Each structure stands twice: as C-alpha cells, then as structure tokens.
Amino acid sequence: MSKKLNQLEATAVCGNDISSSCLYVSALAIVYSGQYAWIALLMVAGVLFFFRGIYGEVVGALPLNGGAYNALLNTTKKSTASLAASLTVLSYMATAVISASEAVKYMHSIWVVIPIIPMTIALLLIFMGLVILGIGESSKVAIAIFVFHLFSLSLLCGFSIYYFAHNGFDVLVANFNTPVKGGIMSALFLGFSAAMLGISGFESSANYVEEQKAGVFPKTLRNMWIVVTVFNPLIAFLALAIIPMPTVLEKQDALLSYLGSTSGGNWLSLLIGIDAALVLSGAVLTSFVGVGGLMKRMALDRILPKIMLKTNRRGSSYIIFVLFFALCSSILLVTRGDLAKLAGVYTIAFLSVMILFGVGNLLLKINRSRLPRPERSTWLGLIIAIISVIAAILGNIVLNPQYLAIFIEYLIPTLLVVFFMLYRVSIFKIFLLILEHLFPDKGILFQKLNAKTKSLLHRINDQQFVYFTNHDDVATLNKVMLYIKENEPTKRVKIVAVLGKNESVAKNLLKDVDVLNRAYPKIQMDFIEEPGSFTPEKIRELSQRWRIPTNFMFIGSPGDKFPYKIQELGEVRLII
Structure with missing residues (x-):
C-alpha cells in the first residue's frame, strides 16, 4: 500500500501553488483596484470560503481522485466530465510552465549566469523525477518549501508593519486620495477579476484525495483558505501603506522584493527572491501531483490510453509524468519563454474548472441527494460562488480580450484527443465505411486495415x-x-x-x-x-x-x- 499523506504533507503539496499567488496577486490587484485592492482580495477570500463548502461536500460524498472530473462523472454524462478533465489538464500544464519559468527568472535575477529556458526544462525534469520516485518523497520537498515560504512572508509582514508604525500614515493617506479610474465599483470588479488568479491551486487537493489520510482533505481546504485570507489582503495593504502608488505600479513585477528592501533592507529583498524561486518551484510539483491523480483516473475510465496506467516498483504512473514533462517542455520551446499566451490559457481554464466544480455540486444536490456526505454547502453560497467565478471570467476577458482566442486555440487540440477516445467506436465504424468506398476491389491493404480496425472495435466492445x-x-x-x-x-x-x-x-x-x-x-x-x-x-x-x-x-x-x-x-x- 502506498504512503498516505498527513495534514502537513497534503497541505504543503497544494499550498505551495495557492500561496505562491502572494508573489503577484497583490500587485495585480493594486494595478486594477488601486487603494481598494485589499478589499478586492477580501472579496476573493469570501468567494473561496464558499468554495470550501462546495469542495467539502463534493469530495466528502465522492472521495476519489479527479476533482471536477470525478464530480461530474458521478452526476452527469461522461462527455461533460471529460470537458472538465481537459480544462484541468490545460490548467496544470500552464501552471507548471509559468511557475517553472518564473522561478528560474527569480533565480536569474539573483545569479545572472543561469540560462532561463534550459534551466526551466531542468527544473521540470527534477520534479518529474521526484514524483516518479513517489508522492511520499515529493511531499518532503513540498513541506520544506512551504514552511520556508510561510516564514518568509511572516518576516516580510512583520518588518513592513514595524516600518509603517515608525514612518507614519503619510504614504497611506496619499495613496488613498489617489483618483480611481472608472469609479470604485469598476475598480473593485476589475481588481476582483484579476485577483481570482490568487486562488489557483485550491482545486489541486481534490485531484489526489485518495493519497491523503482519512479526514485530511477538509483540513487542506481550511489551511489554504487561511493563508489566502491572511497574507494576500495584508500584503496589498502594507504595500499601499509604505510605497507610493506610482512606485507600486513601476515595481509590480517584483513588488514583494521591493517591499522587502524598503522595510528591511537588501537582505530581506534577497530572502524574498530566494523564497519566490522556491515556492514557484513548489507550484510545479503541485501540477505534477495533481495531473498524475487526474490522468490516472481518466485512463482507468478509457478517456486516455490504457498504457498510461503502467507503474514502476514504487507504484508511480511514470508514463503520465514523462508525457506531462514532454508536453510542458514542448510548450516552453514553442513559445520561446514568452508566456503571455499561456497566461490566457491558465486564467480561463482554471476559472472554468472552478465553475464546473460548482456545477458538479449543484448536480450532486439534485441527482444524488440520498448520497451520504460529511458536510453540505448552502444553496446561497453555491449560487454566489458560481456567479462570482462567471463574473471573474468576464472581467478577465474585458481586461485581456485576446485571452479567449488563445484559450480556444489550446483547448481544441486537447478536446480532439479526449473526444476521440470517447467516440472512437463511431469513428472506427465510419472509417470502415470509408475503406469500403476507397477500396472497392478489397485488396491486401484493405484487408489489413479492415482486419485491424475490426480487431480494435472488438477489443473495445x-x-x-x-x-x-x-x-x-x-x-x-x-x-x-x-x-x-x-x-x-x-x-x-x-x-x-x-x-x-x-x-x-x-x-x-x-x-x-x-x-x-x-x-x-x-x-x-x-x-x-x-x-x-x-x-x-x-x-x-x-x-x-x-x-x-x-x-x-x-x-x-x-x-x-x-x-x-x-x-x-x-x-x-x-x-x-
């Protein structure tokens, strides 16, 4: 029997992904919401609170790997569940490539001799090796990164509060008097939409719930919610209290490092840079672990080829991880490290998965009302959560209209693979009819293709x-x-x-x-x-x-x- 993860291990694996959002989401919220960024981030925390109940009910009733895919598979059609699976895989691919690349860029800022693209591929390779060794081994690395990250953020907040207390309210007052473009409501809506990226990773724990000890899953949701609720709004508020608004906008790419140098000096800025590289690397690990649980379940259900179920002596589905590494590396090489396109895929795919999980909860309440579950989300909370995420998707499309087209470009090939597996019987039957028309003389080539196709059909049926x-x-x-x-x-x-x-x-x-x-x-x-x-x-x-x-x-x-x-x-x- 494979090792089951305890609360700290399970939280660390998914927590590195969601807690890495602190590095960029506060700055992103300030760009669009200005001095009201901390309110937008509290709104995000409120939506996430409702999703705690949604995930708790669904996974409590159906505690199997697969996340939104598993929820929809047991409540509706397999094709609908396959759409959720495709979106989740896309989200994980984008997360892994973006996180690995950004981690290496932070390393490059500390030590400029590091080559970005080769080192990014090397980082992906390292984490592929870790998950092939087994989730127990990879969780130890995740714990080290997670604990160091929380320590670094706590230290940054502590020094920032001390600096603010000794330097007065002048910067804060000036920032709060800055005019808001489009009005307060528009600023909050756009800031909220952009800041919803700060909860990416929350869905990951549901994709490896079978690897967790009994009772651990709801605790991972609680722990992730606490991290997001405390650090994201607090860091945004402290940045507004210490750094003038024009400087915040200028330093948005590395706002936390600048906040560290301002409040504590160069040593704190360096510490935050090292922490950023590590925790973003941890988010890569989260992607590998999450996609492993999901794609294994898809292969079991014949949505992906059976060969992916092959395991090594440690029980690890190594073919899944090698394939995921190859896909991520190819995307990195094709985009040449320019990840703006992937950001669009990541945004819409991740938020779509959140909506589908909410839909899964809705269908669970209607179609599986008799099924026992340890907790139940409220109808009001469920409706608010779904509407909020739909609003966030619309807001992101307003902010970046090109993201929708890019997202569709990546989604279509993914769906073609999955839906070929779903409807391969009909496809093979059509192929047999085409063969009849192409080869009326029924020669040797026809006989071979016909026999092979019928053999495949027989094996499936x-x-x-x-x-x-x-x-x-x-x-x-x-x-x-x-x-x-x-x-x-x-x-x-x-x-x-x-x-x-x-x-x-x-x-x-x-x-x-x-x-x-x-x-x-x-x-x-x-x-x-x-x-x-x-x-x-x-x-x-x-x-x-x-x-x-x-x-x-x-x-x-x-x-x-x-x-x-x-x-x-x-x-x-x-x-x-």
Whole structure:
C-alpha cells in the first residue's frame, strides 16, 4: 500500500501553488483596484470560503481522485466530465510552465549566469523525477518549501508593519486620495477579476484525495483558505501603506522584493527572491501531483490510453509524468519563454474548472441527494460562488480580450484527443465505411486495415460492465442501460444481485431483464445471482474473478443506511 499523506504533507503539496499567488496577486490587484485592492482580495477570500463548502461536500460524498472530473462523472454524462478533465489538464500544464519559468527568472535575477529556458526544462525534469520516485518523497520537498515560504512572508509582514508604525500614515493617506479610474465599483470588479488568479491551486487537493489520510482533505481546504485570507489582503495593504502608488505600479513585477528592501533592507529583498524561486518551484510539483491523480483516473475510465496506467516498483504512473514533462517542455520551446499566451490559457481554464466544480455540486444536490456526505454547502453560497467565478471570467476577458482566442486555440487540440477516445467506436465504424468506398476491389491493404480496425472495435466492445441491484424496476434498469449505451462502448453488461441467506430477488426483476434484452438487442445482458453480502471485499472478489475493473462497476446512489463509505468500494461509479 502506498504512503498516505498527513495534514502537513497534503497541505504543503497544494499550498505551495495557492500561496505562491502572494508573489503577484497583490500587485495585480493594486494595478486594477488601486487603494481598494485589499478589499478586492477580501472579496476573493469570501468567494473561496464558499468554495470550501462546495469542495467539502463534493469530495466528502465522492472521495476519489479527479476533482471536477470525478464530480461530474458521478452526476452527469461522461462527455461533460471529460470537458472538465481537459480544462484541468490545460490548467496544470500552464501552471507548471509559468511557475517553472518564473522561478528560474527569480533565480536569474539573483545569479545572472543561469540560462532561463534550459534551466526551466531542468527544473521540470527534477520534479518529474521526484514524483516518479513517489508522492511520499515529493511531499518532503513540498513541506520544506512551504514552511520556508510561510516564514518568509511572516518576516516580510512583520518588518513592513514595524516600518509603517515608525514612518507614519503619510504614504497611506496619499495613496488613498489617489483618483480611481472608472469609479470604485469598476475598480473593485476589475481588481476582483484579476485577483481570482490568487486562488489557483485550491482545486489541486481534490485531484489526489485518495493519497491523503482519512479526514485530511477538509483540513487542506481550511489551511489554504487561511493563508489566502491572511497574507494576500495584508500584503496589498502594507504595500499601499509604505510605497507610493506610482512606485507600486513601476515595481509590480517584483513588488514583494521591493517591499522587502524598503522595510528591511537588501537582505530581506534577497530572502524574498530566494523564497519566490522556491515556492514557484513548489507550484510545479503541485501540477505534477495533481495531473498524475487526474490522468490516472481518466485512463482507468478509457478517456486516455490504457498504457498510461503502467507503474514502476514504487507504484508511480511514470508514463503520465514523462508525457506531462514532454508536453510542458514542448510548450516552453514553442513559445520561446514568452508566456503571455499561456497566461490566457491558465486564467480561463482554471476559472472554468472552478465553475464546473460548482456545477458538479449543484448536480450532486439534485441527482444524488440520498448520497451520504460529511458536510453540505448552502444553496446561497453555491449560487454566489458560481456567479462570482462567471463574473471573474468576464472581467478577465474585458481586461485581456485576446485571452479567449488563445484559450480556444489550446483547448481544441486537447478536446480532439479526449473526444476521440470517447467516440472512437463511431469513428472506427465510419472509417470502415470509408475503406469500403476507397477500396472497392478489397485488396491486401484493405484487408489489413479492415482486419485491424475490426480487431480494435472488438477489443473495445468486449469490455464488460456490471450493475449491482436486487430490487430495481424496469424503469430504473432502463435508465442504467441508457447511461451505458450513451457513455460506454460495450456489448456486454452483467446485472448482478448479491444475495445473502434467505434473500431473494424481486419477483419482477428477471422479467424486466428479459424485456430490456429485447429493447437493447445489440447489448448482451446477463442476470447473475451471486451468493454472499454486498461488501467491498465482494466487489474486489468479483472484479478479480471476472477481470472487470471496479471503475466499470456501477451502483445506484446509496442512502444514509448504507454501511460503507463510497471510497471503500474502490472506483465503483454512481450512475442513477
């Protein structure tokens, strides 16, 4: 069994990403909100508070890797879930490349002989090696970076408060009297939209929840929220209290380093520079860990090729990490280190994932109301959170209209890969028809291509699926068959009733299965009465006996009296 992460380890892995936002989000908020930046950042913290409840409910009910993808997979169609997965992968790629590049630029500012692009690729390579070694090893590095980062920020805030206390209110008053372009409401809206980037990384913990110890996940959400709520508004306020507004705008690229040199001297500025390089490197680690959990789940569900599930002796899915490294390096080389394009991808992809997670929570409340969960988000908080993120996306498009076009350029190729896997049966069938027209003489080339395509189709359709029941009526079973037909390429389904002593199936069940067999002639349905109790052990036993992965086994949404937690059933999916 792989090592499970405790609270500090799990928080450090995702916390480096979200806490690295302190390095840029305060300056970004000041650029658009001026002296009201700290209010815009408090508004962001308020939205994040609502997302704590949203993530807590969804992942508490469905504590499986995959984040928004997992939430939507268990509440709606597989194609919708695949869109969320594609956006999340895009977000992680952009995060890894931007963070690695910015980390190296901070190193370059300290030691100018460092070559930016080669060193960025080297940094990506180092973290690929760490995650291949295992999440336990990489979490130790994450803890060291996270603790040092919190220490550096605390030191910076301490010196800034001391400087402010001894130098009076003159700078603060002057900054607060500066005219605001477009009015206070416009400034707050634009500042809020830009500052929403400061919560990127909050979604990461949900993508490796299976690697966390029981009860750790909600604590990671709380810890990340505290960091964002305390440091981001405080740093923005202290910058406005110490540094004149024109200087803030001039030094926005390295505002915290300048704040350090002003309040504490060159040594503090150097410390912040070193911290920035380290914590941005930590955000690269977060991307690797998050994408590993997500892409493994996608491969299990046949949205990505099965080869990605290969593991080394440490249980690490090394092919996923090598592929992710290759993609990130290629993007870096293609853009030649000019990451303005990726910023647009990163902004819209990340915020879209947040919206989809909110939609997942909405569908969970409606479609899976019986499913037990340790906490519930409020309807008001859910609606406010979704509307707020939609507003943030619109605000970012207003600020940078070109971001939308760039985002679509990157999204389309990603969706083509994912949706090819989803609809490959239909694509292969169309290909067979095209072959018939292209090769009417049915020569050797036709025979080879035809045989290979039919072999692939047979292999895909031969995958069996299981639905557990012992009391459902024909209407419910029809919903099951419709879901399978629309979402899973297969021609074989087992309807399984696990029966204890003196238990029997509902009288109508066998007749209903016969009715559905006639209604779906292309899908072979086998009804099986399995002796025993419906337990996690029974599911694993049947999975091994029939060679059907647990993520191809389905159940209806269990109620409060169900004796097991959903994560104890493995990757079993809820479909009704």
